[in-house]
Amino acid sequence: MKKNIFHFFSNSKCNPFVIGIGLLAVPTFSILIVSLLFICGLSVNPFVFPLSLILSLLLMYFVQGKNHKEFLVSVTYHLLIIAFSIIVSVLIYDYSYDGLAYHQEAIFYLKNGWNPIYEHLPSNATFAIWVEHYAKGMETISATLYSTTGNIEAGKAVNFILIFASAFLFFYFLKTYYGKLSFKKKILLTFLFTLCPVVVVQILTFYIDFAAYSLLLILVPSLICFLQGDSKYDIYIICFVVVLSATIKFNLFFWVLFILFLYTIYAIVLKKYQLLKKMINVCVLSGIFSVFVAGFNPYVTNTIDHKNPFYPLMGTDRVDIMTGLANPNFFQKSRFEKVIISLFSLPNNSKNEEIKLALPHFLKTSHFERYASVDTRIGGFGIFFSWIFILSLILLIVDAFSSKKGVGKNKKPIYCFLGILFASLFVLPHAWVARYFPFFYAFPLIILLYSECATQSRVVKVLKSLIYLLLMINTVLFCGAVSVRGYLHKTKVNKSINTLAKSNNPILIYFGNNVGLKIKLDKRNIPYEATQEELGTQLTIVGSPYGSFDSTKYIEKNNILIEKKQ
DSSP: OOOOHHHHHHHSOOOHHHHHHHHHHHHHHHHHHHHHHHHTTOOOOTTHHHHHHHHHHHHHHHHHOSOHHHHHHHHHHHHHHHHHHHHHHHHSOOOOHHIIIIIHHHHHHHHTTOOTTTOOOOTTOTTHHHHHHSOOHHHHHHHHHHHHHSOGGGGGHHHHHHHHHHHHHHHHHHHHHOTTSOHHHHHHHHHHHHOOHHHHHHTTSSOOTHHHHHHHHHHHHHHHHHHHTOOTTHHHHHHHHHHHHHHHOHHHHHHHHHHHHHHHHHHHHTTOHHHHHHHHHHHHHHHHHIIIIITIIIIIHHHHHHSOTTTTTSSTTOOOOSGGGSOGGGGGSOHHHHHHHHHTBOOBOOSSSOOOBHHHHTTOGGGGGGGGOTTOOBTTTOTTHHHHHHHHHHHHHHHHTOOOOSTTOOOHHHHHHHHHHHHGGGTSSOTTSGGGSGGGGHHHHHHHHHHTTSOOOHHHHHHHHHHHHHHHHHHHHHHHHHHHHHHHHHHHHHHHHHHHHTOSSOEEEEOTTOHHHHHHHHHTTOOEEEOSSOOSSEEOTTOSSOEEEOTTTEEEETTEEEEOOO
């Protein structure tokens, strides 16, 4: 019988939990090491990432135990994933606005000796207010990769590492608690849970919102496992998530603390006092470390300088970043209306474009191009999500009124969990922006997972098949669109940069907000003359943000610079 890829992976002697915790440890150790360097007055250096990798291997050996063969196989997977992450990241350039702007600027300065605890950025820094005062966990990890490899694009490897970590740890969760599922079904569910649209569209960029989804996908199953007392190492994962969340993004840290608060209440109801006491002690210590050591900048420095740890998003001199994101009429809606409209509408970023429901228009191909948009706000989960959401609710209702008993009879926990997940959309403002609340994508997936262990009537089976089909189509469209955009973007950028490299004299360029382009030209030692004044002709070869160039020597055609014939 011909063996397929599923047979290969199902029979490989690796431990998904060991691989997952090893991958998660790499960025965590990177943050811890750099934080200590900062406190000592030092900065990022080329040895941080290799040292973090070595420490992750030691942790894997400690967790694995005496099975040396399984450890070697797990380490092989671990190292191959790290190598794959770096190679793909280098091959595909970041094409996002924020990635080319303040994220790459932060990474550049961190790699080149900036210590955010003791130093301010140079006066010519383009995005000083965001770079200095935002949490910089992902940028710091990316800077360690940049320092080691010499290529700033390699910093995106941390995206792949976190996503692979979430996949392996979630697969381990399914393997432990859903053992009756076939191996193929576990792989399929892991694939669908891991590749949230926000994760897919940001994986090739320096955007960081995806981390909220990937880390919460790690945290919640780990809390469930820890409550059962099955693995003493789950507490390590919980601590890693606390540290990473605090250093990556303000609202991510809030969600982690919010989940831990709800978990504490649930553990008290179940009278799991000993486990809860251990978790609280460890989480409090890791939280204190995260804020006052790993997150000294921005939490402590913001409080000292601006009287608020979450400046510039909060405080007396806060900066409004939301008003310009959507149609002005949309902001007149209530918070509930915004969420419902966003969930059931076609992808839309325009201030002027009419907002349309996805249900009757989802097959219009003119909207499929937005599957590659990094920051789609309204309808950010894709054209098919409204159908997926409705079908999953029908599936839940059908099961609720099923006459069969036994399997799936204890339904209160799942209803409670789904209710909390939906209610969480209204805890913080702006839940209509998919990248700010990426975890809600899991709502229909949780229903689907629950249905696998619930009543299996004919109606349930048909509904499940439809939901699986739409989820797969949605995910494949996102993956395909992002892959094509990444490839085309790199091709255009390289052609234009090669054109600039042939110039005998320095070309006059206004970089605007495009820090990423400047870094690439500097890396290639391409001469240019930077100006602070717009030159009238937009430079669109690297997408948005735009710069401008000396149009007396070059013209732009199909987003590629072409030298004028003399």
